Structure formats: C-alpha cells, structure tokens
Amino acid sequence: MTRKKVLITGASRGLGLAISKALAADYTLVLHASSDASFKESIPGSHILCADFSDPLQIASFCKRLKSEHGEDLYAVINNAGMAIDKSLVFQPERDIDAMISVNLKAPIMISKAVMKMFTVNKRGVIINISSCVGQSGNAFQSVYAATKAGLVSFSKSLAREVGVLCEEHHIRILSVSPGLIETDMFAGIPETERNKFLKMIPANRPGKAEEVAETVAFLLSDKASYINGANISIDGGLL
Numbered sequence: 016m017t018r019k020k021v022l023i024t025g026a027s028r029g030l031g032l033a034i035s036k037a038l039a040a041d042y043t044l045v046l047h048a049s050s051d052a053s054f055k056e057s058i059p060g061s062h063i064l065c066a067d068f069s070d071p072l073q074i075a076s077f078c079k080r081l082k083s084e085h086g087e088d089l090y091a092v093i094n095n096a097g098m099a100i101d102k103s104l105v106f107q108p109e110r111d112i113d114a115m116i117s118v119n120l121k122a123p124i125m126i127s128k129a130v131m132k133m134f135t136v137n138k139r140g141v142i143i144n145i146s147s148c149v150g151q152s153g154n155a156f157q158s159v160y161a162a163t164k165a166g167l168v169s170f171s172k173s174l175a176r177e178v179g180v181l182c183e184e185h186h187i188r189i190l191s192v193s194p195g196l197i198e199t200d201m202f203a204g205i206p207e208t209e210r211n212k213f214l215k216m217i218p219a220n221r222p223g224k225a226e227e228v229a230e231t232v233a234f235l236l237s238d239k240a241s242y243i244n245g246a247n248i249s250i251d252g253g254l255l
C-alpha cells in the first residue's frame with residue numbers, strides 16, 4: 016500500500032520535529048522550515064521544502080512549489096510553523112505584527128487554499144492547524160500572537176463547515192490543536208516569572224512534552240479520529 020504524504024511546517028525543531036518523528040514510520044513526509052540550514056536532524060525518505068513565511072512572496076512561491084511537486088498525492092497538512100514576539104502592543108513594531116500575522120495565520124490560510132481544491136476533488140484530506148491555549152484565553156503582552164492563534168481556530172471550524180456544504184460525501188477533516196505550555200525553544204524564550212505564573216495554573220503541575228502533542232496529532236491524523244472534525248483539541252494539562 017502506498018504511504019500517505021503529509022506536509023509538516025516548522026518541522027526543524029520543537030513540536031514540528033516531534034510530530035515528524037511520530038509520523039515518520041507511517042507516512043511520507045514533506046518537511047518545511049524557514050531555510051535548509053534550520054534542519055539539524057534528517058528524517059530518511061522525507062522531502063524538504065523551505066520558505067520564510069514572514070515574507071508573503073515566499074508563501075506564494077512555497078504554495079506554487081507545493082502544488083507542482085506534491086499536489087497530486089498530498090494527503091494532509093500540519094500547519095505548525097509559528098512565531099511569538101512578546102511585547103506590549105504600544106511598543107510592538109509594525110514589522111513584528113506583520114511577521115506574526117504572516118507566519119501564524121496567512122501561511123496556514125494560503126497553504127490550506129493551495130490544497131483544498133485537490134482535497135475536494137479527491138474527497139479526502141486532513142488539515143491540522145496548531146493554535147495555542149492563548150488563542151482562547153488571551154494573554155498579556157501576546158495580543159497579536161493570541162489573535163493569530165484565535166484566528167486559526169475559527170478558520171478551521173469555518174473551513175470544515177464549508178467542506179460540508181461543498182461535498183456531500185467526503186473524508187475531509189479540518190481541525191485545530193491548542194497546546195498549553197510545552198517544553199520547546201518557544202517555551203525557553205518565555206521569561207521565568209511568566210513561565211512560573213503559567214505553571215501555577217496547570218493542574219498537571221508540569222509543562223507538557225513535545226512528544227505528548229505529537230502523539231495527539233498522530234491520533235487526530237489517523238482514521239481512528241475519522242469523526243473528529245472542526246474541533247479544537249486542547250493539550251494543556253488542564254490549564255485553567
């Protein structure tokens with residue numbers, strides 16, 4: 016049986032790398048990062064497709080290459096690449112605002128747009144958008160980041176509904192995942208006082224591991240989750 020092909024953005028480290036490792040045995044992977052140099056570990060048999068998503072022109076050329084090189088047989092997309100530049104809105108430069116909107120929201124939307132036609136023709140496909148708990152709760156000094164992540168949740172729900180209108184019978188699922196505090200480079204970048212504040216709100220009394228998010232994504236991608244659609248799944252140790 017041919018292996019299904021899955022694109023994972025932001026696969027060079029953190030959650031994206033953990034998701035790549037969790038899927039490598041069962042899927043053919045197309046791995047993305049901002050540049051080839053970002054990959055410190057290689058996954059045998061995977062394809063690499065790089066672009067800096069803070070540049071809308073690079074998003075456009077990435078989508079073009081995705082369609083021409085993998086458009087025929089791509090089964091799923093994990094929109095995971097993301098960036099957070101934490102600052103009071105008053106002091107946030109417009110270029111940082113544009114970069115977060117472009118990487119966290121525009122790129123997932125344009126990639127989804129690039130694959131949706133093929134998914135609706137094939138009547139199968141999965142898109143999993145990696146949002147964040149702060150997309151629902153909001154968070155001081157993360158207003159723009161949180162807004163992009165909230166956008167991903169409603170984008171996923173809306174697109175799932177749209178597919179239901181466009182296709183009578185299909186196996187297309189669009190969903191989002193909202194991790195809480197997970198140990199990655201992004202976690203390491205959070206000031207200690209802020210991290211401790213979050214840790215006090217987690218009933219599990221610890222941050223999550225990238226592998227715990229990856230295993231949930233692997234389940235959601237599989238046919239075992241065939242009736243989970245339009246949902247936003249929290250992976251946050253019960254963060255209150």
Ligand SMILES: NC(=O)c1ccc[n+]([C@@H]2O[C@H](COP(=O)([O-])OP(=O)(O)OC[C@H]3O[C@@H](n4cnc5c(N)ncnc54)[C@H](OP(=O)(O)O)[C@@H]3O)[C@@H](O)[C@H]2O)c1
Nearest residue numbers: 025027029030048049053067068096097147197199200201
């Ligand atoms: N860690 C957490 O606690 C947490 C919690 C909630 C949600 N999330 C979300 O989970 C996702 C993964 O986070 P993470 O913690 O694994 O982050 P990370 O360790 O900082 O990794 C970020 C990934 O995104 C890519 N990326 C960043 N800026 C990019 C750009 N301009 N163009 C293209 N790719 C870019 C990076 O590629 P390069 O290596 O090339 O820079 C890297 O592969 C993000 O969407 C994040 O918002 C994380």
